[in-house]
Amino acid sequence: xxxxxxxxxxxxxxxxxxxxxxxxxxxxxxxxxxxxxxxxxxxxxxxxxxxxxxxxxxxxxxxxxxxxxxxxxxxxxxxxxxxxxxxxxxxxxxxxxxxxxxxxxxxxxxxxxx
Amino acid sequence: xxxxxxxxxxxxxxxxxxxxxxxxxxxxxxxxxxxxxxxxxxxxxxxxxxxxxxxxxxxxxxxxxxxxxxxxxxxxxxxxxxxxxxxxxxxxxxxxxxxxxxxxxxxxxx
Numbered sequence: 001x002x003x004x005x006x007x008x009x010x011x012x013x014x015x016x017x018x019x020x021x022x023x024x025x026x027x028x029x030x031x032x033x034x035x036x037x038x039x040x041x042x043x044x045x046x047x048x049x050x051x052x053x054x055x056x057x058x059x060x061x062x063x064x065x066x067x068x069x070x071x072x073x074x075x076x077x078x079x080x081x082x083x084x085x086x087x088x089x090x091x092x093x094x095x096x097x098x099x100x101x102x103x104x105x106x107x108x109x110x111x112x113x114x
Numbered sequence: 115x116x117x118x119x120x121x122x123x124x125x126x127x128x129x130x131x132x133x134x135x136x137x138x139x140x141x142x143x144x145x146x147x148x149x150x151x152x153x154x155x156x157x158x159x160x161x162x163x164x165x166x167x168x169x170x171x172x173x174x175x176x177x178x179x180x181x182x183x184x185x186x187x188x189x190x191x192x193x194x195x196x197x198x199x200x201x202x203x204x205x206x207x208x209x210x211x212x213x214x215x216x217x218x219x220x221x222x223x224x
Contacts, residue, residue, distance in 0.1 A: 004157075033211065042118075043158070043201070045211040056211060091157050093212075101146045101205055103212060105157035 002027065004094050004106035005074075012112045019079040019086070021109045025094030032075045033103055034067060037089040049075060082113045116141045116206050120215035127192055127222050135187040135218045137202030147185050148212060149178050150201040158201055161187075192222045 005024040013019050025032050034046040048056040049069035060067065064082075069075040079086055089110050093103035117140045127133055139147065146165050150158035162171045164180040171178050175196065177188040187200055199219045203212040 006157075031210070035212075035214075042216040043203075043212075043214040045213070048210055056209065059211065095210075101210075102148070102160055102163055104160055105150075107157045 004029075004092055004104055006090075006092050006106035006109050008109060009107060010110050010112070012114065013082050014114050015083055016081050019082050019111055021077040021079075021090050021092075021111070023075040023077070023092030023094075023106060025075070025092075026096075026104055029094035029096050029104075031095045031097060032069050033093045033095075034075075034077050035091045035093065035105075037091060037108075039088075043091065046077070079111075082111075084113045087111055087113045116204055116213040118202055118204055118213055118215035120200075120202050120218050122218060123216070124219045125221070127189075127220070129193055129222055129224050130191045132188070132190045132192070135189070135200055135220070137185045137187070137215055138183060139185070139202075139204050140183075141204050141206035141213075143207040145205045145207070147180055148203045148205070149176075149185070149187055150203065152199045152201055152217065161200075189220070192220075194222045194224050196220065197222045 032049045035043045037043045045059040047060045047067045064080045066078045089108045091108045093105045095103045119138045121136045146163050149161040152158045162178040167182045169180050175190050179186050199217040201217045203214040
């Protein structure tokens with residue numbers, strides 16, 4: 001019973017490049033959440049998606065960041081023109097539906113911007 | 115705006131020395147309060163969900179309790195393997211997102 005999968009686990013990008021982070025939810029889960037963890041700070045919510053829909057993007061920066069969860073395949077968090085301040089651990093979580101509130105987290109992708 | 119404050123920031127215990135971790139919250143319409151454990155370099159691992167004041171849940175040496183303003187994670191006779199960062203989060207109102215505290219780093223010495 002595989003848990004939430006994220007890849008890559010580590011990603012290094014130079015300033016101005018694009019970063020693509022992937023998340024495959026647990027089997028049977030159709031709700032995906034992305035969080036960011038900066039050094040010395042807590043986990044911060046970014047975006048909540050269901051299949052083919054963005055439900056809540058209130059935590060997403062207005063520029064350069066986008067997310068999708070297509071009908072087939074993993075959820076993607078895309079960061080365009082990365083800057084050093086984007087260096088962080090990005091975690092994906094999934095839940096089966098809105099009734100069951102528990103969110104189960106993946107191992108994270110650690111993004112380093114040089 | 116939902117707020118979660120955890121204290122202390124760090125806690126060092128001797129093996130077998132019981133203690134409690136505090137999570138204070140301010141939300142409008144609590145739907146659930148969650149405890150997670152996070153080891154270095156890993157994702158948060160789900161521990162407990164509490165839904166209403168007075169509720170308690172236990173798992174091995176851990177016991178979580180909830181009041182209308184705060185939650186406690188009690189650790190009884192901790193072992194070195196309990197060393198980790200413990201995260202508290204709330205879910206409130208119509209939102210599904212979790213609002214996290216900054217975490218408490220627990221270190222248990224043998």
